[in-house]
Ligand code: SF4
Ligand code: SF4
Ligand code: SF4
């Protein structure tokens with residue numbers, strides 16, 4: 001293993017970590033809640049489709065919803081119990097809206113369904129591994145929730161040089177990746193081995209920020225235990241800087257290469273996964289366990305006993321907060337995620353989902369919500385931006401709704417890291433504008449597709465009406481012609497009759 | 512009877528072919544600018560612009576007969592897009608034609624519907640399903656919210672409801688943007 005020169009990305013911030021608070025105790029298991037609420041969509045892509053009925057008994061690990069379409073994964077019962085309802089329920093989403101969920105009343109027995117472990121993953125094909133990962137409901141546990149099986153496909157056009165394990169965890173307060181690397185390093189290594197095999201990757205880099213010495217030594221120790229893997233895998237210690245955990249930023253640090261705008265890491269031969277995801281892949285293949293729980297950091301100034309908790313999906317966030325004892329009042333908002341990229345949620349009945357990495361109640365430096373001042377064009381935001389964007393331009397165009405301009409300025413490369421907000425002397429909520437502009441643009445695209453369909457339907461209708469009109473006219477013409485013909489025939493008949501009578505008369509006269 | 516059916520089928524076939532031939536033979540080259548304008552209009556086909564639908568309005572704009580600020584369903588976004596396309600100054604929505612409203616969706620109270628089919632005849636995008644004397648329903652995905660089915664209904668059983676977003680279609684709120692008026696002023700200043 002040669003120590004390679006590290007690259008870097010522009011901008012970024014040195015932020016106080018506030019991580020000690022939640023790393024004092026080992027990961028604890030959250031008690032099973034009486035009632036679990038499982039949104040059918042906990043991942044990016046199509047929502048899963050329920051395959052159970054209300055009143056049905058389910059076992060731990062039993063599939064309760066199947067994947068629909070390609071970009072989708074299955075959902076399982078996190079423990080044994082009875083399906084109580086399949087209905088809309090408030091979900092942990094910034095909108096505060098409801099979405100279809102499966103409600104389970106747990107029986108406390110935690111009885112497993114029969115598992116199907118594969119001790120030797122090499123007996124499986126790459127495709128079979130992906131299918132199992134999909135069946136196990138695994139999504140990226142870093143926060144975005146993209147179905148992991150898709151990112152285990154080496155593809156035809158590309159080939160994967162490097163599997164990059166993103167152990168940066170750069171955002172303040174969050175420590176769930178740190179804790180899983182400290183305590184379950186061997187399991188993560190197991191998962192990495194399977195991922196390497198499925199991807200046919202040449203090498204693996206495990207990147208960890210230098211503020212996590214415990215994780216670094218635990219991972220090192222686990223890696224040396226696996227002789228074969230340690231030949232192709234190295235642990236790279238990277239400087240602590242926000243937002244190194246951004247996928248494109250981390251790739252820049254590790255390889256010095258830039259992922260092209262609108263491109264994907266795979267375009268330059270890299271696939272990036274979170275350590276928690278690697279652990280889940282190991283459990284799914286070698287132990288036959290689907291994804292039923294995750295590690296959630298509960299922390300913040302209002303939390304008395306902060307820490308990390310292995311929590312079943314569907315567990316009410318309120319129970320987690322109560323378990324840790326908080327000063328928080330019922331229904332007071334809290335942050336889902338970290339202080340930089342998270343969003344406010346309120347509602348005591350919200351469940352933990354596959355993407356809930358951190359519950360934050362109370363932050364140290366409270367940004368005093370002041371009236372934003374006009375932009376003075378100081379350019380600080382552009383200096384801080386890790387994606388080399390021009391936030392002040394993006395702000396101007398988002399604000400005046402010139403969305404095509406925002407796209408010209410690469411709005412969709414913005415990772416919503418909040419660095420620009422943080423440094424802006426005018427306290428302009430820049431990211432709010434960018435989030436607004438992004439969803440607005442996506443909505444316009446949806447509307448455009450819809451209006452294209454409406455135009456087509458309208459044109460079809462006009463064409464049909466025209467056709468009906470022509471047909472009707474034609475029928476009328478036909479009828480008229482037929483009428484005329486029959487009239488003519490009648491006349492003719494009358495005439496011939498008349499003729500014959502006159503003829504007859506003539507004959508008579510002749511006689 | 513059989514001959515009648517045969518005759519009609521034959522007729523339909525002949526005219527279908529004839530129409531098809533005519534449409535190929537006498538194809539009017541679509542006016543590209545009308546196409547482009549029409550693409551930016553919301554296709555609600557509501558007629559609030561005082562034209563018979565989006566395409567006629569697009570034709571009127573292209574002919575220089577109509578201003579670009581007459582489409583309430585499209586609102587500001589459409590005006591900005593049209594201004595951009597035609598390289599003219601944007602201007603606020605003409606008050607004469609109405610105001611920009613949130614998107615709506617027609618819902619038929621199926622208990623009260625008498626199955627008269629009048630709404631089907633009114634719907635410009637064939638978004639209503641139902642046979643005579645049977646209750647009708649609106650295909651939510653296809654309804655453009657044009658409100659044209661409301662007036663014809665003799666028992667008043669169609670309501671316009673606001674479309675509710677789900678977490679995927681939800682949009683982040685606008686933190687505070689400048690209105691078109693302010694923007695025009697700011698640019699002139
Ligand atoms: S940091 Fe704030 S004030 Fe300075 S240029 Fe950026 S948006 Fe304007
Ligand atoms: S939020 Fe977007 S624009 Fe602001 S610094 Fe981060 S990437 Fe750049
Ligand atoms: S007002 Fe707008 S949506 Fe309605 S018909 Fe006219 S152009 Fe189409």
Ligand code: SF4
Nearest residue numbers: 634654655657658660
């Ligand atoms: S159902 Fe009514 S409101 Fe909807 S598109 Fe048809 S006529 Fe318009």
